[in-house]
Amino acid sequence: MRIERITLYRIRLPLVHPFETSFGRMTDKTAILVRVDAEGLTGWGEAAVNEHPYYNEEDVVTAWHILRDYLVPAFVGRNLPDPEEAWRWMARVRGHHLAKAGLEMALWDLRAKAQGIPLARILGGVRDQVPVGVSIGIQEDVEALLDRIEAFVAQGYRRVKVKIRPGWDVEVLEAIRARFPDLPLMADANAAYRLEEADRLRALDPLNLMMIEQPLAHDDLWEHRQLQARLKTPICLDESIRTPEQGRAALEMGACRIINLKPGRVGGAWETMRLERIAREMGAPLWCGGMLETGVGRAHNVALASLPGFTLPGDLSGSDRYWHEDLVEPPFTVSPEGTLAVPQGPGIGVEVVEARVRRAAEAVWSQEAP
């Protein structure tokens, strides 16, 4: 199957509700959608890059550059490679995992469509519904946060993650616990603490949190290990785990007990499948994280979350939690049981509405095979 054309759409979509974390506040989401055309079929992927390099070092401009100048030219005009080969072609470019994932996942969509089967099936998915949670940003005040939690719980979400930072942490979580004693609850610090603040984090131990996500530096394993030895609450790593091998190392050394596996952060589906297998064989809990993806990236994440190693509810929420209007049809909707259905059509199994993509696009570029 010859790859005839690859198109990049740099998009910006307003969020229904601003999303504030310890690294900043987002009112819009940026991303690069990748469209791959081959022999009458179209595959879609999403590089879920933020506008600014505050979560990781990538931003929407670096991802555009890496895709346009390095990754796309390596694939246009060639035959669709097998998954491992595709990853090898990209590996010459170091890092830039969100950019790579956008293209890599579009190739998976294309493969599944060429076979006429759902993406989840060629990935090895075993569920047709995946349990989901919601990630809630820092709010104006605790009352506003409690109200939002109540509304999401009423919609069926199976666990709630709240963003924390020094000054918006212990008291806030205590207030949530007082109001929702049995809620599966966790906190994500996005690297806002130092090891010297371990005592502050130890104050969370009585609250029976499922886990605390990425308390220390974005690229650290060793100090997380020191912290985990002093905490009862399990540590979950996000930013620090960029490769399957780092995931294995973190689990082996006790830097974390749980991994938030974001397909974008590790560079796409191939690497996600490798880490899923490692965690499964080690008996470590795993869940699928998110980067406020549009329906395109969400479809890929939901398909991957149907793999057997994803044992906990993911940061996979309904389209209406993020967007006034998603870019795909049908949009993703959370069931009263707190699940998202894994699409059953060929490939990603949802229709990308190209008119909406173009409306959201700030730039479009494509390369065609000669």
Ligand code: OSB
């Ligand atoms: O740290 O998990 C994170 C969104 C953007 C950047 C980083 C993170 C997040 C989320 C949102 O928590 C998860 C979602 O997509 O719903």
Ligand code: MG
């Ligand atoms: Mg996180």
